[in-house]
Amino acid sequence: MSNNVMVTGAGKAVGLGFNLVLRYLEAGDTVVATVRKPCAELDELNQKYEDKLIILTMDVGSTESVNKAAEELSKVLDHLDILINNAVSVSPDCDKGFFEADLDYIARTVDITAVGALRVIKAFYPLLKKSEDVGLIMNISSEAGSISKCFRTNMIDYGMAKAALNMGTMNLVNTFKDDKSINIFCVHPGWIRTDGREDNPAPLSSYEAAEILRELFEKKRHDFDGHRFITNYDEDYPF
Numbered sequence: 001m002s003n004n005v006m007v008t009g010a011g012k013a014v015g016l017g018f019n020l021v022l023r024y025l026e027a028g029d030t031v032v033a034t035v036r037k038p039c040a041e042l043d044e045l046n047q048k049y050e051d052k053l054i055i056l057t058m059d060v061g062s063t064e065s066v067n068k069a070a071e072e073l074s075k076v077l078d079h080l081d082i083l084i085n086n087a088v089s090v091s092p093d094c095d096k097g098f099f100e101a102d103l104d105y106i107a108r109t110v111d112i113t114a115v116g117a118l119r120v121i122k123a124f125y126p127l128l129k130k131s132e133d134v135g136l137i138m139n140i141s142s143e144a145g146s147i148s149k150c151f152r153t154n155m156i157d158y159g160m161a162k163a164a165l166n167m168g169t170m171n172l173v174n175t176f177k178d179d180k181s182i183n184i185f186c187v188h189p190g191w192i193r194t195d196g197r198e199d200n201p202a203p204l205s206s207y208e209a210a211e212i213l214r215e216l217f218e219k220k221r222h223d224f225d226g227h228r229f230i231t232n233y234d235e236d237y238p239f
């Protein structure tokens, strides 16, 4: 059965979001790719997959923009089966330590990365509820969001944002606990060359990582009992 899938933050061709879009299209699904600005590579895909690809403009940092995008989508699509919150924001001081980093960047990173995902879930929930199967929400998190495994002294904004996303995920697990039509996880997607650079030591290209995740998401769709923070290889990861 083919699915209607939405991926946020899909407007960077070397990034994970774009490659998730590509993998789902190749698998025969209908895909909603959300972007902040036009993306030439997505426009190219649109020529090949015309009726299967919907490009939606959405800034996850703006409730107004997210609600408007949901309203627009509901005019052309009657349901969503899988929602992948992939969009992320990282500040220019991400690599700096506590004493060097401008702490005022943190709120913005948390707002886009964690609150943004919740905004999207809230606005698109009515479409997910109309799935004939389980409506699946996959929040792309990171091992950097694990509080118990934290070892870094940099990436404060990013780590805090992903930890907040994990907390948001668990809150929604509780919210949906009696509703077996919606399932939700947060996922560390692996270490990926999302900058597209060949000298990046990460073992997975975005294209490779996307297929691992696509298969994982199908496997987890009806799993309501397992741990909620998992890796791309379906290992439980500590919060």
Ligand SMILES: NC(=O)c1ccc[n+]([C@@H]2O[C@H](COP(=O)([O-])OP(=O)(O)OC[C@H]3O[C@@H](n4cnc5c(N)ncnc54)[C@H](OP(=O)(O)O)[C@@H]3O)[C@@H](O)[C@H]2O)c1
Pocket: 008, 009, 010, 011, 012, 014, 015, 016, 017, 035, 036, 037, 058, 059, 060, 061, 085, 086, 087, 088, 089, 112, 140, 141, 142, 143, 188, 189, 190, 191, 192, 193, 194, 195, 202
């Ligand atoms: N690379 C890794 O090894 C690794 C490891 C762990 C987790 N992850 C996670 O995997 C995901 C994908 O990583 P990536 O490097 O491919 O991400 P990315 O390219 O840095 O960001 C993904 C997209 O988020 C979009 N975005 C930023 N602010 C936004 C906003 N306000 N509204 C809507 N979209 C916004 C960007 O759009 P623009 O193109 O418009 O800027 C970008 O296309 C992220 O969630 C990341 O944290 C990656």
